[in-house]
Amino acid sequence: MGAKYDPARIRLANYPFALTMQPRFGDMDSLGHVNNVxxxxxxxxARIAMNRALLGANHGGLPHERRPLPVVAARVEIDYLGEVAYPGTxxxxxxxxRLGNTSILQVCGLFEGETCLALCDTVIVHRSENGPAPVPERVRGVLASMSFPASAQVPAGSGA
Structure with a gap:
């Protein structure tokens, strides 16, 4: 059975933003691995860190309103590719x-060195008081600068 994900997803260099993280002792399951939650x-x-780095502390909301851009996570899908151990960096x-009209697909990969241990796709929906609403142009422009893959170059010998 072949992989159901794009092979570009398992290369850290393809992601335009990266955050170094360490799980906590309390994140372990009974087998000594970092648990799924x-x-x-x-x-x-990591998604929030990228959003804050790009859009500011209020995630692109209007500064005078002091409230974040009104978004909700509509779907989160995680593929576990390997074991994540504690302790570790x-x-x-x-x-x-993808940037849709009212939604944003954020893609993530969790890496130990060059090894990808998990992938995550999250669909974020921009909302108004009446439901889904178009993502503001100023936010779209900033997010578009962080498109995956970070480089459109195809590695030699990849067959693409």
Whole structure:
């Protein structure tokens, strides 16, 4: 059975943003591995870090309103490719997989060195009081600069 993900996803260099992270002792399961919920939290923290780095502390909301851009996570999908151990230091790569009219697909990979241990796709929906609303142009422009893959170059011998 072949991989159901794009092979470009398992290369940290393809992600335009990366955050170094360390799981906590309390993140371990009974087998001594970092548990699935903690891995989801690492992905969430990295996504938020990218959003804050790009859009500011209020995630692109209007500064005078002092409230974040109104978004909600509509879907989170995680593929576990290897075991994540405690203690350890990991890199979480983040990029924008797709910008829709009202939604944003953020793609992430969790790496130990060059080895990808997990992948995460999260669909974020921009909201108004009446439901989904178009992503503001100023936010779209900033997020577009973080498209995945970070480089459109195809490695030699990849067959693409």
């Amino acid at each position: 903690a891995i989801a939290a690492l992905f969430e923290e 990991y890199e979480v790569g983040v990029g924008i997989g």
